[in-house]
Amino acid sequence: MRFKTVTSPHVLADRSVGQVMRRVLYAMTPGIVALVWFFGWGVLINLALATVVALVAEAAVLTVRGKPLALYLGDYSAVTTAWLLAVALPPLAPWWLTTIGVVSAIVIAKHLYGGLGYNPFNPAMVGYVVLLISFPREMSAWLIPYGVGQPHALGLLDTLRIIMGGTGGITLDGLTGATPLDVLRTKLGLGLTVTEIRNSPVFGIVAGHGWEWATLGFLAGGLWLVFTRTAAWQIPVGMLGGLALIATIFHLVDPLRYAPPWFQVWSGAAIYGAFFIATDPVTASTTARGRLIYGAGIGVLVYIIRSFGGYPDGVAFAVLLMNIAAPTIDLYTQPRVFGARSG
Amino acid sequence: MTPPFPFHGGLKTVRHKTESNRETILPGSVPERLVVPLRQHVGAIAKPLVQAGDRVLKGQMIGQPDGYVSAAVHAPTSGRVVAVDQQPVPHPSGLPDWCVTIESDGQDRWIERTPVDYQRMHPSDLRNFVRNAGVVGLGGAVFPSAVKMNLSGHCERLEQLILNGAECEPWMTCDDLIMRERAVEIVAGIHILAHLLQPREVLIGIEDDKPEAIAAMNAACSGTGYQVRPVPTRYPSGGAKQLTKLLTNKEAPVNGRSTDIGVQCFNVATAYTLHRAVAHGEPVISRIVTVTGHIAQPRNIDALLGSSFADLIARCGGYREGVERLIMGGPMMGFAMHSDGVPVTKATNCILAVGADALVEPPVMPCIRCGDCVEVCPANLLPQQLYWHARAKEFDKIQDYHLFSCIECGCCSYVCPSHIPLVQYYRYAKNEIWALEKEKQRAELARRRHQARMERLEREQREREAKLRQKAPPRTASPLDGATAGQSPAEPALAAPASIAVNVERSE
Amino acid sequence: MMMIVAIVALGALAGASGLLLGFAAIRFKIEGDPVVERIDALLPQTQCGQCGYVGCRSYAEAIAAGEADINQCPPGGQGGVAALADLLGRDPKPLDPELGPEKPKMVAVIDEQSCIGCTLCIQACPVDAILGAAKHMHTVIARECTGCELCLAPCPVDCIHMQPISPTITTWKWVYPAAEARAAA
């Protein structure tokens, strides 16, 4: 009898790339539900549109590159990228905005660099930054949080109509507004103190009204990711720790100009970024110590960009910057090999 | 901290121990034909002492140890030698190797057995006796035990003597069974090791999923001062380095030996064979083999070395339907065999038949750098980085990431969500690096020999010219010129006497 | 004004880069070991003369002197060319096909029945790997044979042939694993 000969091990754990990616999608749902509740159907429409565009783009590139379609579409990596980006877009973003973002993410950021596993930059964040730089106006048109469950909510069809290009006779001006971090930024520029600004209606208990609940949803999902060991705990801990630390320092120095650390951590995309964006394994650091450093770097950069840079939130830029640093961090944080003397 | 001291990484794997450990060890039978490989150990292949046609007795030495790191090979039963030639052996390559084939005469007649009194023997005589009894590590590594019984200056005195009964590989139960049934003899073997190595303490590490073995060993050790230490069930706790860390919190240095930290580690079955050899004069001619997996009645067999895998499987009721892979060793580190027509050797601790249902061969995807492999690597390496460089064939860089600290435990491949055959990449890279190294040495040898030749030719030319100038009659090539080729005084080390040429093939 | 500043700035930048590059060229020049040694170390030492020189060392000297190209050693193969190109900072090029193909390593074997003991092969062997006295059977020291084939031609009875070195259990190597899944794979 002849037998198959292959290398050990001959048993494998029941795991796959698809499983990892699917878990990320599950973990996003609580946050998404909260977003839909406060910001309306647009969130869901964006997600659906992004998913379709991502799958089509992925399939097209895979065909061109001569890769097996079923295998790579089944790894859910394209869908994950699409969702990660879609959640970060304004709920009434026009269809072409979503499309351009997703196509940039999949085609340029992912496949031009070699596809799954080879991209040095987080694809979703590349897509986001492309949009932010090219279409700053559209990207800042966030809805005021009056969602599905709220009075004055836009219906599903109206939302769809707006996204597809028509205004449907509805004037958007009354519906959209600046994001809480925008507000903080502009008003600080006008010389107001943090405490005064935080009395404005866009703010809720801890951070932005409505936003804070979405953040709670993402935190829940993110913790689940960490507990199932799908995401490395060091990255969110490093990032939120770094952000909180630097925010605390500045807040202590000048509490009137610098928002308190809990506000910083709970605002904008910090939690979402810490658990979902920065933890993208392909572009992050892979050593235990490296991940802490990588996360902390993002946290600090986020704070610097928020407080001193040209954009209200800096998660995307911070992640991309640290992506560049990841290989170097890995090089200098190699673990001590078994039996090696100290070090 | 109190023991056990956990090592980094490792896994909880499937167990599958109960399939084969419910029944006692099945005594071996004597097959009609035994194919006994001359290379059953790490080191130089044994020199055959018999020829086709010779009659041999059970326990008679048929292969002599060749050098320090080598071990003897013995006839497992009495009979007639029918061939000394290349036969298939259990090796991942499927290539043949030198074997002595013996046809049994059915009488199973022992050669005269001479037990020795180890307490009165000079240590080096005892080590020689052990080498000639063919005692090697039976945990699978088959390193000649005599070599490990010599501290050779690595430490003054042994701190800990560790007996490895961890048996962390799934499916495998041969050590479990031998500890349950032959604990007293194992302890007798430990006495010999302790006598020779004079350790401060003797620790016996057993994974805590083997309560019967722990109880048996505890009973056998009472009054000896040897300590039975259960360790948590976590693969690869049976790796010598990992077990040492678990029991003593000491790590054998990179590129060093365990004796550098005052530790030496033997498998429990090795201690048993040592006792049989010393106290009964019986060399190693059989071993316990777990036959399990997709087999009618999985069991442990006390099999004669040289019996074929097929014989053993037949004694266990044969294969169940749909066997696809036959593995020697455990599923984590074992080697897939090309056929079941290969003989049991001292390294055959387990024969595992795997059915199609248990075999998943998922497609290989790119590395997503998830770092799961880093988390489980007991050597604390960066497997994804090793993979990256092995894949790019960057053999310099891969050594910067300590490729040679990898123990090939397979933990990284086991967890990899992209199903990358990481261990194969590492084995490939190690083999290439060794081959390149050998090639370099060969080239260096050729370079020096060529240089020596050029110098010799030049010298001869000069001599000829000198003679011509002395108007001496021109000298014709003497018949000895050819024979002394290469014996240039400039390169005495290279002056190869003819006897080397005869040995060359074997010492490769 | 702006333009002048820009030109000056760019000029300064270019100058600085030029200095840096020049410094690097001096600093990182191949030095220490004479180049010949380092080239020789990369050659396979088959000593076959296929490159057109008497042995690898002469070829190394010729390369160092700029007389020979780096693609003339068939036993070294494409890998050897790449290594030389790397050492000398040149572009690798394909092996010169006129000098013979890249072959797997072989070893010479003398048919001991037909050998007449003429010693001609002994004189041809560049590494003195053949043993034997006149009128007595000759034999090749397999470990020292480089597979150069130089002994084949001189043999008057054609009793030497080349044998491929087949892998044994001690020389067998694990193969490079199959790559990631591809389309229609």
Ligand code: SF4
């Ligand atoms: S487990 Fe596999 S996919 Fe993850 S980092 Fe290691 S090699 Fe890459």
Ligand code: SF4
């Ligand atoms: S096989 Fe090597 S790299 Fe992989 S986990 Fe084991 S020791 Fe680490």
Ligand code: SF4
């Ligand atoms: S062709 Fe032959 S002699 Fe010339 S360098 Fe190559 S191996 Fe040496």
